[in-house]
Every structure is written in structure tokens, then in C-alpha cells.
Amino acid sequence: MNMAAPITRLRGETVTLAHGGGGRAMRDLIDEIFVAAFRPDAMEDQARLTHAALAKPGARLAFTTDSFVVTPLEFPGGDIGTLAVCGTVNDLAAGGAEPLWLSASFIIEEGMPFATLRRIVASMVREAAAAGVRIATGDTKVVERGSADGLFITTSGVGVIRAGRDLRxxxxxxxxxxxxxxxxxxxxxxxxxxxxxxxxxxxxxxxxxxxxxxxxxxxxxxxxxxxxxxxxxxxxxxxxxxxxxxxxxxxxxxxxxxxxxxxxxxxxxxxxxxxxxxxxxxxxxxxxxxxxxxxxxxxxxxxxxxxxxxxxxxxxxxxxxxxxxxxxxxxxxxxxxxxxxxxxxxx
Amino acid sequence: MRYVEEFRDPAAAKGVLAAIARVADEIGATREKPLHIMEICGGHTHAIFRYGLDKLVHEGIEFIHGPGCPVCVLPMSRVDECVEIAERLGVIFCTFGDAMRVPGTRKSLLQAKAEGADIRMVYSPLDALELARRTPEREVVFFGLGFETTTPSTAFSIQAAAREGIANFSVFCNHITVPPPIKTLLDDPHMTLDGFVGPGHVSMVIGTHPYDFIAEDYGKPIVVAGFEPLDLLQSVLMVLEQIRDGRAEVENQYARVVPEHGNPISLAAIADVYETRPTFEWRGLGEIDASGLRIRPVYAGFDAEEKFGIGYVTARRVVEEPEGCACGAVMTGRMKPTECPHFGRGCTPDMPLGALMVSSEGACAAYWTYGGARAAQMEAAE
Amino acid sequence: MCLGIPGQIVAITDASRQMAMAEISGVRREVSVVPVAGADLNALIGAWVLIHVGFAMAVIDEAEAAETLEALRGLGEAQETLEAMAEGAKALEDAQ
Missing domain, CATH: 3.90.650.10 (PurM-like C-terminal domain)
Incomplete structure (x- = not known):
């Protein structure tokens, strides 16, 4: 679980359908690219979360979701990962919520270079840190060439709205x-x-x-x-x-x-x-x-x-x-x- | 000088607006009996609304929006032919963005693209030519569209393709010329126009003399105008002064860009590549004699109509325009966009019925987006 | 019709194809200078041109532009004079 691990089990330079097959190759992709970067607390299929702000009287939960598609995937000032984190954080923030946790779901077109994926995931980690949110759970799917435009990301976000706040x-x-x-x-x-x-x-x-x-x-x-x-x-x-x-x-x-x-x-x-x-x-x-x-x-x-x-x-x-x-x-x-x-x- | 901000100075507008008001009063123009001034060019229509000039000028001046939007006057049959070419195997069809939404009888280019045709939006015919250079195994067709301003750009591109022997490049030519439809408008017995604001960028290519007939044969003033708000206001003032003085002349307000005789290099390229068609169909105006251009036989290899056996080289198909569509009446200045029964009901920018709602510079779309028309209608509905 | 905007030629990029780099408010785009090309392409560097669909269609004439602006300014001054005269006349009327 070290991002700088010199030895990689990922074979080749690009994502293939094998990385979506549910077997060892998929495990390697998730471990080396996603888990290593996002560092979730546990490896269950769900994030289990508590937060003091939620326990306060009158506090409300804010919940939002957004999908991100952009061509090109990387552009001056950001990439699809930056967008995926900031977009959902900002949807929560604009409603007056304090953003807390995000989920991130990746639909990857086969042939996507690992290097690109690593850069995008690094952007997500950086933006999440800047916003003070955690990427708590996620998913990956790999689809055949032509079925997606490189990479689609969906993020959902949960935040808490303090008592008395009512932005409408x-x-x-x-x-x-x-x-x-x-x-x-x-x-x-x-x-x-x-x-x-x-x-x-x-x-x-x-x-x-x-x-x-x-x-x-x-x-x-x-x-x-x-x-x-x-x-x-x-x-x-x-x-x-x-x-x-x-x-x-x-x-x-x-x-x-x-x-x-x-x-x-x-x-x-x-x-x-x-x-x-x-x-x-x-x-x-x-x-x-x-x-x-x-x-x-x-x-x-x-x-x-x-x-x-x-x-x-x-x-x-x-x-x-x-x-x-x-x-x-x-x-x-x-x-x-x-x-x-x-x-x-x-x- | 940057040639933009200087001509958008609101402080300078005050003097021109006051002068316009003075001359309009001298002529006796009122809200009830306004002067009808047609801005021929869609770019001018756009600028009038973008800067709110229609509301700034004296109430006795009414702008009539002319037929100078090449996208708007494109008939449905031509869009159908575009789609037919674009859907051929191996074709990359390149077009300016504005033409993507124009409805054909079956579909628009945007719909054809969604259904799988390889349609690319480009900024310049040079970009299509570059695509042809890079993809010799594909047929790259450029949708040549526009008035005399744009015609040289496709002529130069065809000349370059010929010079370099780029055989997989062709142009589907829909170039049209400004003077014939103006003549058609002036021959209309219902015509009520008092003067014209002339299309500056067309004149940048063809000069000011092609409009001589407007002044000499029809006795109407015309001022060739630039596209910044101060240019337009000054041109309106010059038209009014002609009316007041009983003059009918071709004047040039846009002398910084428009030479009296146009651009010789562009004119030579047009003459080299194109010849006048006997007749060409305009949406809303019908077939107008000698109003369109086609590619000369010597460049037939770059003519998509010849290459694909489509369009005027085949027997003409008759295409019905949408029923009750009043685009023709609006374009000839006989009807205001808001007076059309479809305006804002069956015909909006999201679901355009007529051509004038399609392009953002079409008179109806410009009215909808920027004008007071939508406001007036919503008031009426309340 | 015919969106055209002023830009400044900053470099010749391909003399054989008569292509140049134009700058429009900090945005750069390669344009063809065929319509405005003279014997010496380099003479165009620094010139302001009117750009339409990737072609420099005309060189903008600075003297003519200045003259147009001068006429506009003249209208503004004339208006100020008229307003001053109207005010003067009104002051006279009020005084009487």
C-alpha cells in the first residue's frame, strides 16, 4: 500500500478487459492505483462513517451525485479527476453543507494508460485534501474500446448542514x-x-x-x-x-x-x-x-x-x-x- | 489602437444618439410612423440586440432585419443533401458550427452525427483541408456556406487543394451573393423600406459599387457599416441624413476595413474558382436568379455535387417549407418576428420550425434571445 | 453574416503557404494571409487585420479608423455645445 512501491504486479502499460474481470488482475488494479492513493479505512464493500457534526440537534444530511465526462481528459488547470472531486464538493458547498465524504466510481475504457489513470487519481487525492473531504468508497468497471470515451467518473457526496442554515x-x-x-x-x-x-x-x-x-x-x-x-x-x-x-x-x-x-x-x-x-x-x-x-x-x-x-x-x-x-x-x-x-x- | 474597445465607448454614443434623434425629428419620424431601416447582414442584427441599440435609438426608427444570414436562408433541400453526403461511407463532413442545427426535412446535421455520421465542426475551411491532408484514405467534404465574405476562403482552399493535389477534398458549395435578394426585396410591391445599413464584411471583399443600383435605380440610401455599436449608430445617422437631405447614395462608414473596390486577391480567387448559377433556392424567398455560385468545371474534382452526384447536378426535388411558416414575410420586412403565428409557440430556438429561429443571428432567434419581443409576448400573455 | 474580428499578425509561420500567427486578445490562431499578402510577407508583422474563418481578409487602415473616431468625437462635442446653448437659452429665459 505504498504509492511509491517500486515493484508492480500490473502487467503492461494499459488497462485491459482483464482488469474488469473480477479476478486477480482487477484486484491488482484496484490495490495499486486506487486503494494506494485513496487509503480507505477498511476493505469492506461499504464505508462506515460517523461524524460529530451529524449528532448535533437540527443538523441535516446533504447527499448529491454527479457524473463527469470531458474531452480531453487532461486540460490546462485540471483533469477529469479534479472535476469529479470539485464538482461534487461544490454542489454540497453551494447548498450550505460542509462536505465530508465522497464515493468515486470509474468506468474505464480498455486501453487507458495506467500512467494517465494514476495522474487523474493523484488529482483527486490532492483536491480532496484541499477540500477536506475523504474519498471513502468506490468502484471500477472496464468496458470495451468504443463503449466509453477513455474514462467516466461518477462521484456522490455526503455532507452535513448545520442547524439554522437554509440556503434556497x-x-x-x-x-x-x-x-x-x-x-x-x-x-x-x-x-x-x-x-x-x-x-x-x-x-x-x-x-x-x-x-x-x-x-x-x-x-x-x-x-x-x-x-x-x-x-x-x-x-x-x-x-x-x-x-x-x-x-x-x-x-x-x-x-x-x-x-x-x-x-x-x-x-x-x-x-x-x-x-x-x-x-x-x-x-x-x-x-x-x-x-x-x-x-x-x-x-x-x-x-x-x-x-x-x-x-x-x-x-x-x-x-x-x-x-x-x-x-x-x-x-x-x-x-x-x-x-x-x-x-x-x-x- | 485595437479597433474594438474604441468603437464600443458608451460616452461617445451619447453624441451620435442625440444627432440621430435630432435628424429623426427633422424628418418627422415617430413611433406611429417610423422610418424602416433594414440592416441586411445578420451580424448587424446580432450586434443591434447584443448592445441593445434598438432601444437606444430614437423611437421613430425601426430596424428591419434582412436576409443576410447564410444559415437562415439555406433551404431544407440543401440540408437534406448535406446529410446524404455525410452519411456516405468513408466521408468526413466538415461544417461551421451554426449549420449543425438547421432542420432538414428528415434531420439536422446534429441528428445525423448522433446517428453515426462522421461530422466535424471546424472554424475554417483550412482546418478541413488539413484534415484531408492527414487522412488521405477518407473523403473530406467541406460545407461551403456564406456570402461574399466567406466565399474567398473556400476558393483559396480549393486552389490550395488543386495545387497540392489533395484529391480527397471537396466543397459542397452553397455560396450566395448579397445583391440579388436585395433586388428581390426592392421589387416587392409591399416593400416599405426607407434605407439600408450595408454589410461591411461583404464589402471588404466586393467593395461598395455592387450596391450602386440601390441608390441609382431604386432611390434608396445605403451606408456600408462596421460591426461595433458606434459603427452601427453612425451608419444609421448617415442613412437618416441622406433621407433628410433627399439624397440616395452609397456611403462607406467602414472605410478602415472596406476599400471602394474591395479586395483584388479575393475577387480574383472567386472568379477563378466559381461561376454564377442560373438560379439558387433561398429559404423563405424561393428561387432567385443568378444568386448562387457553383464551382467551375475546371475544379470539378473538388466539387462535392459532381463527386457525389447530388444537388443541382441532378433533377431538382421540390421541398415543402413548414406550413404557415412566415420566414419569407419576416425576411422581406413585411412582418415582424412576433407577428408570426408560430413565434414562441411552435417555433423556438430549442425546436426551430423556420430558418430564422435556427441560427443565433437569425432575426427571430436574435429577437428571442436579446430582443424585447419575448418580453412583449410574455406581457401580452399575462 | 460574416463574423470578423481584428487581430494582430505576430509572426509568419509558413511563408510557402502564406500562413501567419495572429493574436486576438491574447488568443493565438494560425491564419492564412493570402488575401492581404504583398511581395514581402514580413511587412505584415505587426499589422492589424480583419480575420474571418481563418483568413486575414483585410489590413485595417489606422488613418481611416482615426478619422471615423474623430467624426464620432465631433458629434459628441457638437452635442455638448448644443446642450450648453440650450442651457444658456434657458438661463436667459429664466432671467427674463
Missing amino acids: AERIREGDVALVNGVLADHGATILAARGDLMVSTDIASDCRPLNGVMEAVLAAAPNARAARDATRGGLASALNEMAETAGVSVELDEAALPIRAEVKGVCEILGLDPLDLANEGALVVFVPTDEAESALAAMRAVPGGEDACAVGRAVTRGPVPVTMRTAFGGARIVDMLVGEQLPRIC
Whole structure:
């Protein structure tokens, strides 16, 4: 169970169907790549867990699951393992839960190099440590070439919500301020560039990171924070539309206030995309009451991952459309939810 | 100078907007009796909504969104032919992203891809040519689409393929030209247009003279415009000044990019590779004489229509457009998107019925995404 | 139609095929400079071009751009003068 063990029982360089067969080869794969890295407490088929926070009166259990598919598997700023841990941690954190344990399930396409798998698993260990969660149980399956795109990972997460915490979009009121923890659309733009088929190159990297630290800071500074979302697929536009619809308010964004890197804008200009639709993996949008906005921003800026926090808009009386934006040019436009897949345009 | 931010300066907009309002008042334009100004190009439609220009200008100015979106005017029969080529064994079909969602009679390219056709999204025809170089055992077909701005790019790619002898590369040519449909619009007896904002990037290639007929034969002002918000506002002002002064001229607001006579190298490549088709079908507008281009016989080896025996080289198929679809009326400026009975009901960006809802720069999709149309409709429903 | 954006040519990458590297807000993409190529490709380095589907379609004319901006600025100043005049007229009216 030593990661640096010089002697390996794994034969060859890549995963084969034998590693999914249930026999010794599978045991070797699990031991050398997964168990060695995740170091579970015991080798039972279930994790047996206790936590003091759960025993407190009024505490609630939070439980979430998410599947991760991405091409390419490794990209500037992270890999599918980083995504799998941060995505589930952030889903828990955005709901006000303290993330505690994750499960991780791997569907591996035969031919996957052991080295790649080791790097991805190492990313998961690193991100889990950063977020303070344990990967407590897991599973692997190997499928024939063509049945999966390299590697799919599903993570489920369990966390605990302290008594008195109640983050829900329904609680957003007119006048509440929408905050984000940092720059937007880095992840989406990075993946578009990293895919290579559009042949653009940039220095941007995915913003993928755990946000539970940022979220705890916000909740400490703004005890009446209303609701938060991890603005992943569909970008800020989709997250805000969903929240506004649920809350029965409209949201007015201020284009001039949106933190978007010049390079990300560049990718969007070239491909005719809207940065508000691009995915984030480390962007949190939080609604707080006006009088707590300043302290929430200060608290975010003081923790890693929140340095570029800023206010981007506010909730207003429900209008005909959920989300509008004052353009930097002085006009106004609707910010709709992304329709289907975002396709680059030429015209 | 970076040629972008300078032309998006909100402070500079104030003066132009005030001047537009002044001239509109001098002309006597009102909300009830507005001036109809058509921006021909879909890129302009997109910019108008993206920056909210329609709400910033004087209320006596109404933008009519023209037929300048190549994806929107692509007829269903052509999409069907794309799918037919893409589904052939050994073909890699390369397309710009916007064309993926256009509905054919059977399916879109996106659906054909889901069903197993090898369809790749590319940014440039050069990327398709590169793919052909790297995969000599496959037939790489590029979906050539667009107006005069885009036509040179496929012409250069075909010339390069010919020069290098890349025999597994071909172009399914759907290039079209701007002037013929404008003439069709101007010949429409119901036409109510007062002036035009001309497509700057088309003129970057063909210059400003191809629009002379608009001013000389039809007496309408046209200003060739850039794509930043200040460009558009200044062009609108120039159109209004022509109307006020009783002038009808071709003016060039976008002189930093548009030379009077266009780009000689691009024009030569177009002339070398393409010839005018007798007629070409436009969605919503029908067959328009001399409005499309085809690949000259000397480059027949790079012509997907010839190579696969598809399209205009075969007997024409008649394809019915969706019933009640008012794209044609919207495109000719006779109807606003919101006046179409399908708008927002049977026809939305997720389930487009008509072409104008397909591309994000189609007049209806732009209205839906950015415009006040959806707001107005939701108010009406409440 | 025709999404085109300004970018700056930073290097010639393949002179025989007339390819160059263009930079657009920190994003790099190889483009063809065939439409704007003169006798000396290196003369393009540093030039701002209008890029469409991977081709530099036009060299942007800085003098013309400056002239357009000047005209726009003129409109702004004219507006300020008009507003000042209107205010002056109003002040006069109020005084009377």
C-alpha cells in the first residue's frame, strides 16, 4: 500500500478487459492505483462513517451525485479527476453543507494508460485534501474500446448542514445582491481551446477548484445569505435563470461589472460565443441581502479562490423575463438560458 | 489602437444618439410612423440586440432585419443533401458550427452525427483541408456556406487543394451573393423600406459599387457599416441624413476595413474558382436568379455535387417549407418576428420550425434571445 | 453574416503557404494571409487585420479608423455645445 512501491504486479502499460474481470488482475488494479492513493479505512464493500457534526440537534444530511465526462481528459488547470472531486464538493458547498465524504466510481475504457489513470487519481487525492473531504468508497468497471470515451467518473457526496442554515433560491428577495467569487468562463474557454479542433491556443486554464472554503467565508460574514449556485454547465446565464425562476424575481446584471478575462473574451469573439453561457468549475454565485454584501465580498476576497470576488447584479421585481443585463454600451438585453449545445458561429 | 474597445465607448454614443434623434425629428419620424431601416447582414442584427441599440435609438426608427444570414436562408433541400453526403461511407463532413442545427426535412446535421455520421465542426475551411491532408484514405467534404465574405476562403482552399493535389477534398458549395435578394426585396410591391445599413464584411471583399443600383435605380440610401455599436449608430445617422437631405447614395462608414473596390486577391480567387448559377433556392424567398455560385468545371474534382452526384447536378426535388411558416414575410420586412403565428409557440430556438429561429443571428432567434419581443409576448400573455 | 474580428499578425509561420500567427486578445490562431499578402510577407508583422474563418481578409487602415473616431468625437462635442446653448437659452429665459 505504498504509492511509491517500486515493484508492480500490473502487467503492461494499459488497462485491459482483464482488469474488469473480477479476478486477480482487477484486484491488482484496484490495490495499486486506487486503494494506494485513496487509503480507505477498511476493505469492506461499504464505508462506515460517523461524524460529530451529524449528532448535533437540527443538523441535516446533504447527499448529491454527479457524473463527469470531458474531452480531453487532461486540460490546462485540471483533469477529469479534479472535476469529479470539485464538482461534487461544490454542489454540497453551494447548498450550505460542509462536505465530508465522497464515493468515486470509474468506468474505464480498455486501453487507458495506467500512467494517465494514476495522474487523474493523484488529482483527486490532492483536491480532496484541499477540500477536506475523504474519498471513502468506490468502484471500477472496464468496458470495451468504443463503449466509453477513455474514462467516466461518477462521484456522490455526503455532507452535513448545520442547524439554522437554509440556503434556497426561494429565499431571494428584491434588492438582494448577486456576488461571484471570481472570473467567469475560464473553464469553458479552456476546454474549447484544449479540444484542439478549433485550433486556437491560449494561456488560460480551467478555474476548477473546491469552493467550500469560499462558501464558509461567505456564510460567516453574511449569515442571511439567501442562496448559492455552482455555475457549471450552461454558465452564469443558466444558473441565474434557474434561480430567478424559482425565486419569482428578476435579476438585472451589469455587464461592466462582470469579471471576464480578456483572453476568454477573445475566444468568445473568435468563435461567436457568449461568455455567460460558458461553463465554470470554480465559480459560485451567491445572493445576499444588500446590507451584508460588503462584508460578504470582503470575506470572499480574504480566502483562496475568492480574490476576484465582486457584485455583478441584483434581484429586482419580477419582470417579463427572468434575467436582463445592462450592457456596457448603455443598452439592455435579455440573458436567456443556453439552448442545446453551444455551437461556434461564423456568421 | 485595437479597433474594438474604441468603437464600443458608451460616452461617445451619447453624441451620435442625440444627432440621430435630432435628424429623426427633422424628418418627422415617430413611433406611429417610423422610418424602416433594414440592416441586411445578420451580424448587424446580432450586434443591434447584443448592445441593445434598438432601444437606444430614437423611437421613430425601426430596424428591419434582412436576409443576410447564410444559415437562415439555406433551404431544407440543401440540408437534406448535406446529410446524404455525410452519411456516405468513408466521408468526413466538415461544417461551421451554426449549420449543425438547421432542420432538414428528415434531420439536422446534429441528428445525423448522433446517428453515426462522421461530422466535424471546424472554424475554417483550412482546418478541413488539413484534415484531408492527414487522412488521405477518407473523403473530406467541406460545407461551403456564406456570402461574399466567406466565399474567398473556400476558393483559396480549393486552389490550395488543386495545387497540392489533395484529391480527397471537396466543397459542397452553397455560396450566395448579397445583391440579388436585395433586388428581390426592392421589387416587392409591399416593400416599405426607407434605407439600408450595408454589410461591411461583404464589402471588404466586393467593395461598395455592387450596391450602386440601390441608390441609382431604386432611390434608396445605403451606408456600408462596421460591426461595433458606434459603427452601427453612425451608419444609421448617415442613412437618416441622406433621407433628410433627399439624397440616395452609397456611403462607406467602414472605410478602415472596406476599400471602394474591395479586395483584388479575393475577387480574383472567386472568379477563378466559381461561376454564377442560373438560379439558387433561398429559404423563405424561393428561387432567385443568378444568386448562387457553383464551382467551375475546371475544379470539378473538388466539387462535392459532381463527386457525389447530388444537388443541382441532378433533377431538382421540390421541398415543402413548414406550413404557415412566415420566414419569407419576416425576411422581406413585411412582418415582424412576433407577428408570426408560430413565434414562441411552435417555433423556438430549442425546436426551430423556420430558418430564422435556427441560427443565433437569425432575426427571430436574435429577437428571442436579446430582443424585447419575448418580453412583449410574455406581457401580452399575462 | 460574416463574423470578423481584428487581430494582430505576430509572426509568419509558413511563408510557402502564406500562413501567419495572429493574436486576438491574447488568443493565438494560425491564419492564412493570402488575401492581404504583398511581395514581402514580413511587412505584415505587426499589422492589424480583419480575420474571418481563418483568413486575414483585410489590413485595417489606422488613418481611416482615426478619422471615423474623430467624426464620432465631433458629434459628441457638437452635442455638448448644443446642450450648453440650450442651457444658456434657458438661463436667459429664466432671467427674463
